[in-house]
Amino acid sequence: MKRIYRTLLRLYPADYTALFAGEMLAAFEKAAGENRTRGCAIFVRFVIAELTGLVASAASEWIAKLTTDGSVRGRRLPDLRMMRPVGVPRELWFAGAGADLHRSPAPDDVSELQKRAALSVSRMTDAIASRDYERTRALSYQESREREKLRLLQQKPAREE
Amino acid sequence: MRPLTEPVLLILLSLADRPRHGYALMKDIETLSNGRVRLSTGTLYGALRRLLENDWIEPFAQEDASREKQAYRLTSAGRKQLEIELDRMKQLTRAAGIRLRAREV
Numbered sequence: 542m543k544r545i546y547r548t549l550l551r552l553y554p555a556d557y558t559a560l561f562a563g564e565m566l567a568a569f570e571k572a573a574g575e576n577r578t579r580g581c582a583i584f585v586r587f588v589i590a591e592l593t594g595l596v597a598s599a600a601s602e603w604i605a606k607l608t609t610d611g612s613v614r615g616r617r618l619p620d621l622r623m624m625r626p627v628g629v630p631r632e633l634w635f636a637g638a639g640a641d642l643h644r645s646p647a648p649d650d651v652s653e654l655q656k657r658a659a660l661s662v663s664r665m666t667d668a669i670a671s672r673d674y675e676r677t678r679a680l681s682y683q684e685s686r687e688r689e690k691l692r693l694l695q696q697k698p699a700r701e702e
Numbered sequence: 703m704r705p706l707t708e709p710v711l712l713i714l715l716s717l718a719d720r721p722r723h724g725y726a727l728m729k730d731i732e733t734l735s736n737g738r739v740r741l742s743t744g745t746l747y748g749a750l751r752r753l754l755e756n757d758w759i760e761p762f763a764q765e766d767a768s769r770e771k772q773a774y775r776l777t778s779a780g781r782k783q784l785e786i787e788l789d790r791m792k793q794l795t796r797a798a799g800i801r802l803r804a805r806e807v
Contacts, residue, residue, distance in 0.1 A: 569743050595742070
């Protein structure tokens, strides 16, 4: 029964599962243990209600995920895209390099980073001119990450010496 | 403001006196509703997710807390929502009582 429940938990969005799967499984196990002692009919009714409830709830969670703004959902649920993958150093990831792994290869030299930062500033100016403040914020964030990476890259040779 | 759904109202009521974790909430809600409402874990955690997003409840760190026994407690915003809902229900009950008495006369 636990195995079926665990399998059905995979129907939920990953950020939801990351936060609640352990708790849900623990609550289900306790409730199942208690209902088992109440008799066979009650236990079967409990299991059917739990499993159908799980499928219905997974569907509504997907709808909620697709229709809720990321900033609202991100208040409590973890953003899995921001989690540091195995093998990526902490300082590189939190400087924002990790986000680029999903898009393009990490830049390897200072001039490339300087070009990217300058390009971000130029795009930011255009975004401000067209009053697209959401894009401006995103570009500002991107530029600050590039500057931080640049700082780390420039520090590296100094440390090795 | 839209009235609260029954699971949400019962969860808020259950957390009104002290923080509770998932299974304790399920048990308490069954008691509060005289055995009429038995929330499945899917319904319970769906409602908890919405309440967390609205900042009506928040995680509560307990001494013996394992990840599977995360407790939740009401925030001041959640308590206010609960009070508003209870006022709405009281007003409705009063109005219903007046109507029923008038019918009897």
